[in-house]
Amino acid sequence: MSLPASRILALLELLQSRGQLDGAAIAAELQVERRTVRRYIVALEALGIPVDRERGRFGGYRLATGFRLPPLMFSEDEALALGLGLLAARQLGLADTAPAVASAQAKLERVLPAALKQRQRGIAERVALDLQPAVPANPAALSTLGAAALAQQRVAMRYRDMQGRLSERPFDPYGLGYRGGRWYAVGHCGLRRALRSFRLDRIESVDPLPQSFGRPEGFDVLAHLNASLVEMPRAHAVRALVQAPLEALTRQPLAAISSLEQQEDGVLLRCQADELPWMALSFAALPFPFRILEPDALAREIASHARQLLTLAGQAPALD
Numbered sequence: 001m002s003l004p005a006s007r008i009l010a011l012l013e014l015l016q017s018r019g020q021l022d023g024a025a026i027a028a029e030l031q032v033e034r035r036t037v038r039r040y041i042v043a044l045e046a047l048g049i050p051v052d053r054e055r056g057r058f059g060g061y062r063l064a065t066g067f068r069l070p071p072l073m074f075s076e077d078e079a080l081a082l083g084l085g086l087l088a089a090r091q092l093g094l095a096d097t098a099p100a101v102a103s104a105q106a107k108l109e110r111v112l113p114a115a116l117k118q119r120q121r122g123i124a125e126r127v128a129l130d131l132q133p134a135v136p137a138n139p140a141a142l143s144t145l146g147a148a149a150l151a152q153q154r155v156a157m158r159y160r161d162m163q164g165r166l167s168e169r170p171f172d173p174y175g176l177g178y179r180g181g182r183w184y185a186v187g188h189c190g191l192r193r194a195l196r197s198f199r200l201d202r203i204e205s206v207d208p209l210p211q212s213f214g215r216p217e218g219f220d221v222l223a224h225l226n227a228s229l230v231e232m233p234r235a236h237a238v239r240a241l242v243q244a245p246l247e248a249l250t251r252q253p254l255a256a257i258s259s260l261e262q263q264e265d266g267v268l269l270r271c272q273a274d275e276l277p278w279m280a281l282s283f284a285a286l287p288f289p290f291r292i293l294e295p296d297a298l299a300r301e302i303a304s305h306a307r308q309l310l311t312l313a314g315q316a317p318a319l320d
Helices: 005-018 023-030 034-046 076-089 097-111 114-126 139-151 221-231 253-257 276-284 296-315
Strands: 051-054 060-063 153-160 166-179 182-189 194-199 203-212 236-242 259-263 266-273 290-294
Touching: 005 023, 005 034, 005 060, 023 034, 023 060, 034 051, 076 097, 076 114, 097 114, 139 153, 139 166, 139 182, 139 203, 166 203, 166 221, 182 221, 194 221, 221 259, 221 266, 236 276, 236 296, 253 266, 253 276, 266 276, 276 296, 290 296
Parallel strands: none
Antiparallel strands: 051 060, 153 166, 153 203, 166 182, 182 194, 236 266, 236 290, 259 266
């Protein structure tokens, strides 16, 4: 039978607030037997909380000299969640986050018992996350836009587009999204008078304005972001027919920038691309048969890539 957690925490509070107490006093406070007190002391020590025992007539229990109860305590599952979150933060492309992550990691380890501290270090040193490398984003813009989205407060934004042109606009941020290695702000653009998505790494500055706005009920930031990125006009419009189950294809990296539609003879994949060599590599990574419908230049690029691979394979030594 598990020990009652509430009484164990009450014992910890007694030792923290009153210093040394003998077993009889603790038993009276907690309304338990003295042998139960000894079991509670063992439970505290198992959690990494040092308890000194003094035998004799004037003896008792007290927290080890210099020990201070941390302001926060975490369960094993909570510590795991925080550790994985810090690990992921290193790869999310926020400039200057490395010192912040290291500082948060150190603070977390300070408040963890020894056993959980060792597991936390194991996460940091031995766990690897296969996250797509992110384009560095402006942490100040992320913080300001996140707060403005929550408060539904309009901002003034200076933004540099892909051609390098700088513009200023009022912007109502509905929310922020992370997709394909980049951070985006989604909301209503006062300059274009329409719903727009903006890359955070291209935002020069953002400042709160005194005006507020109404966020559309149930607005889905990621759904809009996915649709806008797929439909955004680029140098090449791509269509392909892929022979694969729709569910399996959605798990492929190429699906993140594509729209997928089930057809009788396969899945119709549509997307936009600026660089055909990169798109050819993306199709080459698919583990399914496919046929490029357009553009013809992409089909030629894939064929050229295949010839290069065959040439390299012919020059490579045979592998067991």
